Amino acid sequence: MYHPDVFSHYGPSYGIRTPCTMASAYAPGHHEAFRYPDLEHTGPRFDSIFPSLDPHQRGLPGPQGPALSLPPQLSYGQPPPQCQAPRLPGNVKITLENIELWKQFNAIGTEMILTKAGRRMFPQCKVRVSGLDPHARYMMLLDIVAVDNTRYKVAGEALGSKWCRAAAAQPSLHPPGIPSQRRAMDEADHLLPQDQADKYTLDQLGHIILHSMHKYQPRFHIVQANDVFSRRWGGCSSFSFPETTFITVTAYQNEEITQLKISTNPFAKGFREDGMNHKRERDSRMKRKAKSPRRETESLQSEYKQMRLSGPCDSTLDEEMGVRPLDLVMQLPSPDCSFHPISPPATPSPTPPFPRVQESQPQEIGVPVSAEAYLQHPAAFHGMQSAKESSVFSRPAGDVPQESNIGKSEGLNMAYLGPEDPVEPETSPSAEISHDFRTQPSTNYSTCYSFDFNSLVGHGGADFSTMSYGPRLEEGPLAVRGVAGGPAFPASNDLRFPAFMQNSCSAYALPFPGAQLSRTYSTQTATAYLDTDKSIF
DNA sequence: TCTCCTAACACTTTTGAACAGT
DNA sequence: AACTGTTCAAAAGTGTTAGGAG
Numbered sequence: 190m191y192h193p194d195v196f197s198h199y200g201p202s203y204g205i206r207t208p209c210t211m212a213s214a215y216a217p218g219h220h221e222a223f224r225y226p227d228l229e230h231t232g233p234r235f236d237s238i239f240p241s242l243d244p245h246q247r248g249l250p251g252p253q254g255p256a257l258s259l260p261p262q263l264s265y266g267q268p269p270p271q272c273q274a275p276r277l278p279g280n281v282k283i284t285l286e287n288i289e290l291w292k293q294f295n296a297i298g299t300e301m302i303l304t305k306a307g308r309r310m311f312p313q314c315k316v317r318v319s320g321l322d323p324h325a326r327y328m329m330l331l332d333i334v335a336v337d338n339t340r341y342k343v344a345g346e347a348l349g350s351k352w353c354r355a356a357a358a359q360p361s362l363h364p365p366g367i368p369s370q371r372r373a374m375d376e377a378d379h380l381l382p383q384d385q386a387d388k389y390t391l392d393q394l395g396h397i398i399l400h401s402m403h404k405y406q407p408r409f410h411i412v413q414a415n416d417v418f419s420r421r422w423g424g425c426s427s428f429s430f431p432e433t434t435f436i437t438v439t440a441y442q443n444e445e446i447t448q449l450k451i452s453t454n455p456f457a458k459g460f461r462e463d464g465m466n467h468k469r470e471r472d473s474r475m476k477r478k479a480k481s482p483r484r485e486t487e488s489l490q491s492e493y494k495q496m497r498l499s500g501p502c503d504s505t506l507d508e509e510m511g512v513r514p515l516d517l518v519m520q521l522p523s524p525d526c527s528f529h530p531i532s533p534p535a536t537p538s539p540t541p542p543f544p545r546v547q548e549s550q551p552q553e554i555g556v557p558v559s560a561e562a563y564l565q566h567p568a569a570f571h572g573m574q575s576a577k578e579s580s581v582f583s584r585p586a587g588d589v590p591q592e593s594n595i596g597k598s599e600g601l602n603m604a605y606l607g608p609e610d611p612v613e614p615e616t617s618p619s620a621e622i623s624h625d626f627r628t629q630p631s632t633n634y635s636t637c638y639s640f641d642f643n644s645l646v647g648h649g650g651a652d653f654s655t656m657s658y659g660p661r662l663e664e665g666p667l668a669v670r671g672v673a674g675g676p677a678f679p680a681s682n683d684l685r686f687p688a689f690m691q692n693s694c695s696a697y698a699l700p701f702p703g704a705q706l707s708r709t710y711s712t713q714t715a716t717a718y719l720d721t722d723k724s725i726f
Numbered sequence: 727t728c729t730c731c732t733a734a735c736a737c738t739t740t741t742g743a744a745c746a747g748t
Numbered sequence: 749a750a751c752t753g754t755t756c757a758a759a760a761g762t763g764t765t766a767g768g769a770g
Contacts (some may be wrong), residue, residue: 201767307759402728440764441733447763456762459737542734724734 276426280320283409287315290453291432297445298352299435303401312453314407318436322413325423330410336434341402343442352436355402399437406434646683 285291290312291299302308314331321327342355399405404428413423441447451457 303731311762441748451763454762455742456760458739460763672770 275424276415277308277411277426278320281426282319282413283428283434284319285315285430286317287312288432291430294446295434297420297430297449298443300438300443301435302439302441303399303437303439311450315643316409325413327413328412330412331407333405333407338403339404341404341436401437401439404434404436434444443520479522
């Protein structure tokens with residue numbers, strides 16, 4: 190079902206993307222990022238979350254493109270923003286690191302649990318970015334968009350069940366993705382009371398808001414910019430992976446998904462065949478407990494001791510028992526939680542030359558429209574300064590594609606990467622909302638950036654969050670791996686991005702407890718990337 | 727009756743502090 | 749003094765399940 194089949198299975202409801210570009214996305218031996226051509230070339234699409242990501246607002250392609258230009262005001266009643274930002278060079282690529290795992294889930298029909306307090310995604314969105322200019326700085330953004338306007342339900346039994354349309358989707362908890370979608374906004378205005386829209390729009394929980402029984406897809410955006418306060422954007426591109434589509438649920442609807450989650454998620458080991466929390470174990474434990482509580486305790490201790498000796502992570506137990514939780518076609522990749530030790534840089538990196546982005550960047554514009562502006566008021570970039578204004582924003586009829594009312598951004602998370610700190614925390618009142626980390630560019634090395642976007646799922650909260658460094662960033666050196674012919678670089682720099690917004694909403698929520706941003710230096714990786722992409726750095 | 731949601735539960739992994747050794 | 753490794757308790761992340769709401 191994975192691959193183009195997913196579209197036939199989900200039918201026309203999978204309207205956000207068509208499978209036409211899938212072939213190039215899966216070159217043999219290399220999981221190439223699924224890149225949206227329509228987001229890189231001028232075209233009538235308006236589902237981008239960032240104005241400059243909007244192809245309609247793109248100028249000439251390439252880093253030497255025209256200046257980013259936005260109107261002096263971001264308000265309703267004004268024409269749509271007409272920013273012109275070039276797309277990133279074609280060698281900028283995003284690869285989904287755990288794509289095999291996603292494929293397995295997608296083959297069944299990925300489900301993500303929603304809880305009131307929030308639930309982590311599994312699998313997580315782990316992407317690797319390559320082809321970036323080490324002297325430039327970029328913003329990495331993640332949002333989750335609704336694939337369609339459909340609420341789903343399960344028809345049939347747990348096994349062999351099939352998702353089908355149940356009703357029209359819940360109204361988006363915040364404004365539609367792009368302001369120019371008048372029809373979409375009219376719909377939203379119709380579905381969502383103004384006061385409610387205001388409430389949800391202004392909610393600042395750092396949570397991604399999702400509805401249960403709806404279908405979503407994460408998207409990744411890279412924006413070249415000096416910092417979040419920059420008024421210059423040197424280019425931007427959007428990426429997405431069809432296999433990361435998922436349906437939100439409050440309880441798993443498909444037993445196969447449950448078994449796959451249990452077998453691949455380390456936190457669910459207790460529910461495996463050899464786990465103490467497995468149904469068989471639990472049932473027998475309950476029976477024994479009912480018969481003889483004291484004996485049950487002793488028996489439990491003995492069992493637990495034996496389990497400990499053999500190791501809770503002993504994957505051979507399954508084989509010994511001759512039982513596999515699921516007859517999987519593909520070998521399960523090693524599940525990897527997003528929690529890694531935080532590894533600060535070993536030594537202060539040499540100050541790189543001032544970001545090259547300065548040279549290739551367009552002239553500064555005279556209005557404070559920037560990533561900072563987006564951070565401070567993302568709704569404005571979604572076309573709203575307030576819900577009351579939403580219906581005023583207009584766009585010429587015919588410019589909006591049919592599917593323009595889908596793909597509404599349901600959340601955005603952002604990381605920052607680049608060669609030097611973009612702001613001085615002491616001087617900037619908003620410094621805590623974004624940081625970057627240092628790279629150590631060298632002609633001998635190639636740098637890849639890996640992200641674990643560890644979003645959780647829920648609904649009722651803010652639609653937007655950023656991430657900041659963990660407190661240990663300034664701490665001492667880490668493991669250093671020397672490379673012949675050049676200086677030693679940290680083997681890995683793992684930076685934790687804790688959530689900095691508190692959940693104060695009583696509705697469902699999607700907390701964003703922290704994505705991890707890791708930087709990897711590897712000559713092997715560099716070679717691999719350089720082989721396929723000679724123009725890197 | 728059915729669908730969907732909630733909260734408690736038992737289990738596991740992860741984290742971070744405390745400590746000892748080099 | 750700085751670094752490394754170990755231990756352990758607390759916190760956080762899992763799916764399960766009974767019960768409730770509509």
